[in-house]
Amino acid sequence: MIAGRRPEPELSSRSPSFFDEMRAPDGSVRPAYQQLAHWLDNVPKDVLDYRRKEAEFIFRRIGITFAVYGEAASTERLIPFDIIPRILNRGEWQKLSRGLEQRVKALNAYLHDAYNKREILRAGIIPEELIFGNPVFRPEMNGQAVPHNIYVMIAGIDVVRVDPDNFYVLEDNARVPSGVSYMLENREIMLRLFPELFIDHPVAPVENYADDLLATLKSTAPVTSSGEPTVVLMTPGIYNSAYYEHSFLADKLGCELVEGRDMFVKGDMLYMRTTEGPKRVDVIYRRVDDDFIDPLAFRPDTMLGVPGLMSVYQAGNVTLANAPGTGIADDKAVYSYMPDIIKFYLGEEPILKNVETYRCREPDQLKYVLENIDKLVVKEVHGSGGYGMLIGPAADKKTIENFAAKVKASPEGFIAQPTLALSTCPTFVEEGIAPRHVDLRPFVLTGRDKVRIVPGGLTRVALSKGSLVVNSSQGGGTKDTWVLDR
Amino acid sequence: MRIRIAHETVYRYDTPATKAIQILRLMPRNHDGQYVVRWRVEVSEDCRVEPREDAFGNLTHTFTVDGPISELAVRVAGEVETQDTHGIVRGTREKFPPSFYLRQTDLTMPNAAITDWAGEIGDGGKRPALETLHALQQAIYANFKFDVNATVPSTTAQQAFANKHGVCQDYAHIFCSAARHLKIPARYVGGYFLRGDGIVDMESGHAWTEAFLPDLGWIAFDPANGICATEAHVRIATGLDYLAAAPVRGTRYGGQGEAMAVKVTVDQASRQSQQ
Amino acid sequence: MLSRTASNLYWLSRYVERAECLARILDATYRLSALPQGYGSDTNEWESAIATAGSVISFGENYKEANERTVTEWLAFSPDNPASIRNCLEIARTNARSVRTALTGEMWDAINSAWHELHRYDPKRITREEFTRFLNFVMETSVRFDGTSFRTMLRNDAYWFSRLGFLVERADATARILDVKYHVLLPREAQVGGPLDYFQWASILRSVSARTSYHWVYRDSVKPWLVADLLILNRQMPRSLASCYENINRYLDDLAQFYGRQGQAQRLARATTSKLENGKMEDIFQSGLHEFITQFLIENNRVGNAIGDQYLI
Structure with a gap:
């Protein structure tokens, strides 16, 4: 997730500049x-300190722990x-949850x-x-029957959030979104x-997530299973x-945690090797990127996948969750x-708002972006994790010039957004309890029968x-997210 | 012209493999200027062969074999009736709009050397597209040395371009890379070529390219021979690059010391066998 | 269960056990080499340690001479020795991470905290006293891991594969100690009861932590044929070949029953078990202790391979 460092001047001149989720501008709670x-007013600081430790x-x-790419292989942070x-509160969650369901339904329909028919192109x-110009469009998925049409x-x-009433979607993650274990832990x-x-707090539970996930996955099993x-x-x-x-997650789901080498294809069916011999696999919740799932269909040099997996998929004998090729629904170009x-x-x-987005592919918008680049956040269409972006208000002149040159060279690869005034929440830091900026990643499960969303998600701070910048790769932390059931 | 083709691939293992899976793209389709008279794909081991159509409309055969496998042979034999269409390719199965074929892949991704070169040939966009494509084809044909030992299937356009030599596959990748950079949709074609010099036995099939121009449609360019495709070309599979059109993609489990022998014969069918 | 999960459990236990065996060998070698001249043997004890650990060739490729420094470095810490204690514990943890879901929290904790602890020892700057603590830490890790699996694991295939790895490794280790030291156990006219051999016998017992057990079992002073009997045929002694095979047999039977079919692993294990059950020390000495041990190592290896072929791939 990405956002700017400072608010736009006109936003920061307002008082207060940020929406704080605990305190209203007049200081009332x-x-x-x-x-x-x-x-919080009554708990001694050393108690908080002790519990944090x-x-x-x-x-x-x-x-x-998680590994940080680029650091030594043994680094576990x-x-x-x-x-x-x-x-x-309950009202906020209900609105958000309706918006999420709507958004994911649209992603699947898209x-x-x-x-398949590409009516959206015909409608202009x-x-x-x-x-077709998207490198993550998978020709292999073209016309491919997908179990129950759920991708x-x-x-x-x-x-x-930027104010009491509105949630903005910053990014859709439709490939292999992670972070749900932190929500649960x-x-x-x-x-x-x-x-x-x-x-004191009627907090809606989240621990049924694994059951919901399993029910979702089972509901999408191929008809041949x-x-x-x-x-x-x-x-x-x-x-x-x-x-x-x-x-x-495998533990909570009660399912096998497999690697590519644990499975093999035989006669258009997928099997895993077990101590009792081969066992057929019907649904793969795969946390492996498209490129690496089948060396006979995608990247040939990978050892992580199962040779022939896509043939089984084509034959309709296995469900992949998520389906290959979902990247065309969640990149920053389609976002706008x-x-x-x-x-x-x-x-x-x-129901949920989109952050205003300038498409550099369109000449007049490109012009605006280049003229106002010092006030905007410019992102690579295919970048993620906070890499490959420019935060205009926080960058020096040289950086801005270099980035502008990159944008000019291939404008279709970039979009730009105004810096957002993310809401703040009380956070326990060195100097005590202070407001810090947060985002939220709720997880939306779509099965054949229904959409399931556990109340909450992963709050990053x-x-x-x-x-x-709330990315864990760039020093962000997490919080438990409570949805009050009243 | 009636062309007869035999293509045999034999794998031998010193210690037998325990399992193998292959996806073959070895089956031609009919289109204007190409009619498949007869065609057979055979696998030496007992197995079920699943016929299918891939993303690009190529016909595939997929099979899995259980070991022990000490030898595995895939044999293709058939006859195709061809006509010269001056390189124009019509009546093919198209699953994507031409703009899709502007997409570069890991194998065709150009570097500055290729884009500079392509830009020069295209005269900064001033040269007409058809002329540019012919010039590209000739530039590759004239300046690159054909060398079967120079490259492997994973050689990229960038590497082949820097080396200035390679095989028809590399030529096709360089052509696609440059054409796409010039905003002309281009694709890789795998197939067979009947040589003009009377040599009928070869070590592999052939590869060339097709590029799209709005008023002409798809046109076949063969940079390895410096000509547009003729009745001597038998088209088998197309895709964004070699990987998408590869005659065989497969994996074996276990087995040591693999030796692969490929024998391709492309000959003009005699009158008697035309019966 | 996934074959790879079974394989990870099997090798996890094998490597933890191997680390412990190495620690015991080093411990016994230190004791023996610390004896004043005349008590120790005429052989180089450090070379014996390398032989027992089964790394004569790879050690030779890396060092000129076997002495306290080189052998300690090689067997305990060397990153170049794939079977150094350090690498055994590294591999054990990697296996454990791969099968987190098949381990109980306590087992993971035992391995994970050992791995963190391991990185606190700096092989470059380790003193002799610290090294003793290191060896104790390795032996305690093994005991803790073993204890947690015994106390917390469900008695199903996961447990049996974990036990099998541990037992096959243990049988191998005991047999290799005997293989290197068999000559001091042979009945000989000369030197019997001499101080030299006495300490050798004691050292063998120490390397399988059986000094006390010996006295409880035989209520006699240390005698070579009784040492051989204790390590080969005595079913009370948990490190004896007979005891290992009694249990290997039992867990393979459990697996066969659980899965409803048996195979080569069960057949081979039964053959070796009955040979040990019916064996007599006199006969073994008669037909050659060395030959017996060599044959056992081959058979144990075959059983390991058969388990691998049948369940783990």
């Missing part, structure tokens, strides 16, 4: 935070955990259309290049460390940065069309003062 604020100790013991929960809603079973939608830790807080479908979780292996999450996409497929107004 918003209703959802009443009890928490009271508790305890939380860190527990995280390290259970091995909930902890994502900092902030012990002060973020709270949403994917089905983009890989989006340019052809958005589909994105698991979506992570990054949302932010953060809650576990909070229940262990602060049981007293849960007595016999009886109870066999679901597996496919991981690139222990050196993947999210391996902890993979093993954690999402409101139109929602209207086109669902005939509804979008930018720990340094004033920073709007």
Whole structure:
């Protein structure tokens, strides 16, 4: 997730410049935070300090770590955990949750259309290049029957708040979104460390996520699967940065955690090697990128996949969750069309807002972007994780000039957005309890029967003062997210 | 012209393989100027061969074989009736709009050397497209040395361009890379070529390219021979690059010391066998 | 269960056990080499240690001479020795990470914290006293891991594969100690009861932590044929070949019953088990202790391979 460092001048001149989720501008506490604020006022700092250390100790013991790319292979780091929960009230959540369901329905409808009839092109809603010019458009998925027409079973939608009434979607993640293990572990830790807080707060549970996920995956099993479908979780292996999450989820799902080498194809069926001989696999929750799942269909040099997996998929004998090729629905170029996409497929107004986005591919918008580049956040269309972007207000002249040259050279590769004034939440930092900027990634599960969303998600928090970058790879932390059930 | 083709690939293993899977793209389709009279694809081992159509409309055969496998042979034999269409390719199965074929792949991605070279040939966009494509074809034909030992299937356009030598596959990648850079849709074609010099036995099939111009449609360019495709070309598979049109993509499990022998015969069918 | 999961569990246990065996060998070698001249043997004890660890060739490629420094470095810490204690624990943890979901939290904790602890020892600057602590730490790690699996694992295939790895490795280690030291156990006219051999016998017992057990079992002073009996045929002794095979047999039977079919692994293990059950020390000495041990190592290896072929790939 990405955002600028500083608000636009006209925003910051307002007072206060940021929407704080706990305190109104007059200093009064918003209703959802009443009890928490009271508790925070009375709890000694050393108690918080002690419990934070305890939380860190527990995280390290259970091995909930992630690897940072570019650092030595053995580096295993902890994502900092902030012990002060973020709270949403029931009304806020209901609106958000309706918006998420709408958004993911539209993503699935768009994917089905983009890989089949492409009515959206005929209607002139989006340019052809958005589909065919996209390097993650998978020709192999063209006209391919997908079990129950569900492409994105698991979506992570990054949302932010800028005021009491509106949620903005910052980014859709329709490929292999991660982070859900932190949502679950953060809650576990909070229940262990602060049981007293849960007595005062009717916090909607999240621990049914694994059951929901399993039900979702099973509901999408291919029609050819016999009886109870066999679901597996496919991981690139222990050196993947999210391996902890993979093993954690496999454990909660009660399914095998497989690597590509554990499976093989025979006569258009997929099997895994077990101590009792080959066993058919019906549904793969795969946490391996498209490029690496089948060396006979995609990148030939990979050892992570299963040779022939796509043939089994073509034959309709296995479900891949998510389907290959979903990247054309979640990149930053298609993002700017999402409101139109929602209207086109669902005939509804979008419930969640889109951040205003300038498409550099369009000459007049490119002109605007280049003229105002020092006030904008410019992002690479295919970049992610906070890499390959320019935060205009925070960059020096030289950096801006270099970036502008890159944009001019291939404008279709970039979009630009105004810097967003992300909301803040109370966070326990060095100097005590202070507001820090947050975003939220709720997880949306789409099965054949229904859409399931556990109340909450992963709140990421930018720990340094004033920073709007919440990415864990760039020093962000996480919080438990409470949705109050009243 | 009636062309008879035999294509045999034999894998031998010192210690037998335990399992193998292959996807073959070895089956021609009919289109204007190409009619498949008869065609057979055979696998030496007992197995079910699944016929299918791939993303680009190529006909594929997929099979899995259980070991022990000490030898595995794939044999293709058939006859195709061809006519010269002056390189114009019509009546093919098209699954994507031409603009899709502007997409570069890992194998065709150009570097500055290729884009500079392509830009020069295209005269900064001032030269008409058809003329540019012919010039590209001739530039590759004239300046690159044919060398079967110079490259491997994973050689990229950039590497082949720097080396200035390669095989028809590399020529096709360089052509696609440059054409796409010049905003002309281009694709890779795999197939067979009946040589003019009477040599009928070869070590592999052939590869060339097709480029799209709005008023002419797809036109076949063969930079390895410096000509547009003729009745001597038998078209088997197309795709964004070699990988998408590869005659065989496969994996074996276990097995040591693999030796692969390929024998391709492309000959003009005699009158008697035309019966 | 996934074959790879079974394989990871099997090798996880094997490597933890191997680390412990190496630690015991080093410990016993230190004791023996610390004896004043005249008590120790005429052979180089450090060379014996390398032989017992089965790395004569690779050691020779890396060092000129076997002495305290080189052997300690090679067997305990060397990154170039794939079977150094350090690498054994590294591999064990890698295996454990791959099968996190098949381990209990306690087992993971035992391996994971050992791995963190391991990185606290700096082989460049380690003192003799620290090294003793290091060896104790390795032996305790093994005991802790073993204890957690015994106390916390479900008694199903995961447990049996973990036990099998541990037992096959243990049988191999005991047999290799005997293989290197068999000559001091042979009945000989000369030197019997001399101080030299006494310490050699004691050292063998130490390397399988059986000094106390010996006295409980035989209530006699240390005698070579009894040492051989204890390590080969005595079923009370958990490190004896007979005891290892009694249990290998049992867990393979459990697997066969659980999966409803048996194979080569069960057949081979049964053959070796009955040979050990019916064996007599006199006969073994008669037909050659060395030959017996060599044959056992081959058979144990075959059983390991058969388990691999049948379940782990």
